[in-house]
Amino acid sequence: MRVLSGIFTTLFRPAKGVDSLGDALKWLWIPLVIILATSVVGKAIVATPMQSAATQAATDATLKTQLEQMPEADRAQFEKDMGEGGALETVSTIANTAAIVFGVVGSLFALLYIATFFFVAAKTWALPVKYTSLLSIAGLALLPHTIRNVIQTVYMASTGVWLQHAGLGALVAPKTLMTPPSVFYAILSQIDLWVIWGVVILFGALMSKVVGIEKKRAVAAVLAFVVITGVAQAVPTIVTGVFMGGSSGGTVTETPASETP
Template identity: 70%
Template sequence: MARNLRGGIRHRNRPALRRAACSQSCQPRPARRTATRMMEASMNVFTGVLTTLFKPAKGVDALQGALKYLWIPLVIILASSVVGKAVIAAPMQSKVQQEATDTALKAQTEQMSAEERASFEKDMEQFGGVETISTVANTAAIVFGIVGAAFALLYIGTFFFVAARTWGNSVNFSVMLSVAGLSLLPHALRNIVQMIYMGVTGVLLQYPGLGALVAPKDTMTAPSTAYAILSQMDLWVLWGVFVLFGALMSKTVGLEKKRAVAGVTAFVVITGLFQAIPTIVSGVFMRASGM
């Protein structure tokens, strides 16, 4: 009787013991919980970035604390897209430069005597000719592309950080760097799309933006002022301005609409002039030299 009673008690308590053991063993370990939280945080950041591309104010407010460090992966993405595009375009660019140089040299050597032509060709062989120039140009494109990506983020972030502080908004500099990186994300997407297009078709996209509409037929011809302006404009640039404008009016940054309009307008005008001036000046010198 006693044995049966004890056995019955053990039998009745056995399911409860199993449940207690399962509840302890089935609980996620600290490392697993940490990994789960990190994955959820990463997905939230990814969702916030995607939202920013179409609803900038809502997306920036959703990112919150991630804005303190988000500029780091964004500048890496931008620089990587620039380098990838430069690497794909390098052999095509070299071919175009080779053809343009051959045409120019042919016209130049036709006016030389046989001795002068032989001496000129010998000097070109010793110098390395167009191959050396192309290698230097392609390397410079990659280096300046990386530096340019970092400078663009720093320039935009500093410009609007100073503007926000001038208007009394106590926004952090790291937040403005992330806002700058988000506004440059359409530029990175453009580089990726163009990189894929050139890699698949083998066609060099020689002229940026809408510059192809007014680009000179010959690469040795001086570019016009219209080219200097239109080469900076395309749908990707407008998309970036849209993201920047919306982000400035988010609760995180807190600029009023009229101040955001004034800031973005001043930024576009100043940046456009600084980018157009070198092209305009080089065109003036090329036309003065008879090109």
């Protein structure tokens, strides 16, 4: 009961909550990463079929335009090959499996990345801190992400609406799945209430007695973490936008995509 109380306190008063957890910080990261991974997998199971359906609809719309420009013989052969290939089912199965695997691996990587980053910061600027304690602090900072995943999973499962766009990226989202994402979309997609909440937990935890980093240094460490992480997460979207922009030369039929409310 004391551990649950400490976790709840950490969500709103990070420094006090972390200090109240005491020896539980040695093992708390284990259930936290399991809960996070479960929420990610659950979201993937619900969202991936919706994503596949939306992608297929956009692809079909584009192919329809291209087929209309093909000679009759070529069009008939193409449609026959597509019908016999069974590629769609294979791609869907691979996508579902990949989403689950990468969800579990990604959860563990996020925990290790955050813990290692601030373990180095604590070792440089503060008292010696056990790595397991930083793992637990990282797990606590990721709790808002877990809450977000659960809320979004329930919403998608109950409404059948795919929440395609993350964070503030929904404000500048591409109109279609075939439209290249902009740099602003890549950046704004990293920002939402849950991410900010997690950063606040990290900042407060760094100034706890367990870690003991001074406020100015905690600010510097968190800012460095946010910039490095934000750039690393935005780059793949930016690169995708560049390649899509360079490769798109034909007419694209617009298929509206759902936005995160």
